[in-house]
Amino acid sequence: MGRPVLLLALAALCCVGCPSIAIAQLLSLSWTDNSGGLAAVIIQRAPAITGPYVQIAQVAPGVVSYTDTTVSLGTMYCYRVAAISDAGMSAFSDPACGNPSGGFILAVAKAGSGAGTVTSNPAGIDCGTACAYTYLAGKVVTLTATPSSGSAFSGWSGGGCGGTDTCTLVGNTSVTTTASFVAGGPSSTPPTPASPPALTLTYNGKLRDRVGQGNAALAPDGTSDGTLTATLSATGGRTITALRLDSNGPGTWDTSSATDFWALAVAPSLDGAVLNAPDTMAVNFPVADGGSFVLFAADYQNLEFLPGRILTLTATFSDGTTATAMTTVTASPPLTLTYNGKLRDRVGQGNTALAPDGAFDGTLMATLRAAGGRTITALRLDSNGPGTWDTSSATEFWALAVAPSLDGAVLNAPDTMAVNFPVADGGSFVLFAADSQNIEFLPGRILTLTATFSDGTTETAMTTVTASPPLTLTYNGKLRDRVGQGNAALAPDGALDGTLTATLSATGGRTITALRLDSNGPGTWDTSSATEFWALAVAPSLDGAVLNTPDTMAVSFPVADGGSFVLFAADYQNLEFLPGRTLTLTAIFSDGTTAIAETTVP
DSSP states (O other): OOOOOOOEEEEEEEOOSOSOTTSOEEEEEEEEETTSSOSEEEEEEESSTTOOOEEEEEEOTTOOEEEEEEEOTTOOEEEEEEEEETTEEOOOOOOEEEOSSSOEEEEEEEESSSOEEEEEESSOOEETTBOEEEEOTTOEEEEEEEEOTTEEEEEEESTTOOSSSOEEEEOSSOEEEEEEEEETOOSOOOOOOOOOOEEEEEEEEEEEOOOOSSTTOOSOOSSOEEEEEEEEEOTTOEEEEEEEEEETTTEEEESOTTSSSEEEEEESSTTSOOOSOTTTOOOOEEEOTTOEEEEEEOOTTSOTTSTTOEEEEEEEETTSOEEEEEEEOOOOOOEEEEEEEEEEOOOOSSTTOOSOOSSOEEEEEEEEOOTTOEEEEEEEEEETTTEEEESOTTSSSEEEEEESSTTSOOOSOTTTOOOOEEEOTTOEEEEEEOOTTSOTTOTTOEEEEEEEETTSOEEEEEEEOOOOOOEEEEEEEEEEOOOOSSTTOOSOOSSOEEEEEEEEOOTTOEEEEEEEEEETTTEEEESOTTSSSEEEEEESSTTSOOOSOTTTOOOOEEEOTTOEEEEEEOOTTSOTTOTTOEEEEEEEETTSOEEEEEEEOO
């Protein structure tokens, strides 16, 4: 009867000790026991994968792990195991190597229909047989794949490796990468020479304040920095160890406190953590193929990033090679302006009148198109009425209110009227300009908006006030009792209401979203329970169902070209609709425009 063959495989090897002289270093081994717990295991150790191996221990049957405490920090150890019993001894397992560095495990897998080996520089991986190794944290390791005769190397995958060049990794966390080989290649296919890395550079504007004036000024200085994005194209990626930015302003920034150039801050994203070392400004960070990073350069006097400036970035990589990219600062971003009508009353007559004055304001929307967005620090609006509004209480011009939306909170500082707010690429904001005499926003008026950005550049946009759709108003008398005294009194109060008919003439019709009726009685009614004005009821006909929402009084209904609707306004004391009273109806449409109609009580 032949003796049984006992097969064992070393399954894992790692350092579990801490790099301290006071505490012994540890290397833990584990393996798979294919004897079913019937065989003991002998353990051999060598200073290199090729030997010589010396037995250091034997463990009892059923034990599948061993901790070697007689190891030293930074020294490589290789291990192999074999099963032993009364029936004899098995062959030794493939060796596994490691060192008690507390570093990271780099593992290589092979795939595909072909064959080949993967080696590392520095040594450790020779896969072949040694396909995993523990390197010191922060170690730069380069892997080279060599196909066997009749095979070809088809590329890396996983672990940050890609393409068919050598793969360079920076050791911070354990990682596994796969080398694929395909059958049918030439007898020996050397790795494709690495193509030079390419770098592109884009100027985004002055978007953040992250650095100051000095070669170690890694803190804000109160002025937004020139902000740029750099993108790397390099198979397998690269590790960047130094950066320098030059402007033909002239000006220079870099990542070294040893020069007299101002600090160049680097981050993985616009608001990501700065990658510079706080004391030396130095950088050492990996960038994947196609990856990007963001640069920040101080410009306290607003000289370096004016339109037309040429910016040159030089990157130094961990292998000693460099790449250069250039970009030109473009003119300030385009701004568009739209007049929406008189939709709200948010400002008054004066250079600090940030409160309603009883008359609807000219309301406009401005939209910005600029990669990365911009920060707006001042605005001025001019009408050929003539009239001017701005965001400064230091001028004689009336206040120009700014908000993120029609009913959003005003962004102006209450005392100075100043603004300082970011606008994203494609973002919009709303402007409000008082016009108590109704002369500034008549059809045909030309409106010009000038925006000043945090980088000192400006942009101008213009629009023309278009005619509102014609609306006519007729007072019909006091015909029905459908509303009462209050801002939500959508019920009879025992007194007939003033009743009016409004008719719209507009191609394609319109959708009405709000109505307000003013009498020089004086008196006001509207379709909002949020105001103090009494409810203005709306119906498609004299006895048709009321169109107001019961709780908010709001309306939203379509009116065809030539169509009409009926209004009801309470007048409990019979004062508002006396002969000679002037009634003014303001309609707001779903596109933001308005129309006004007047009539006199006969």
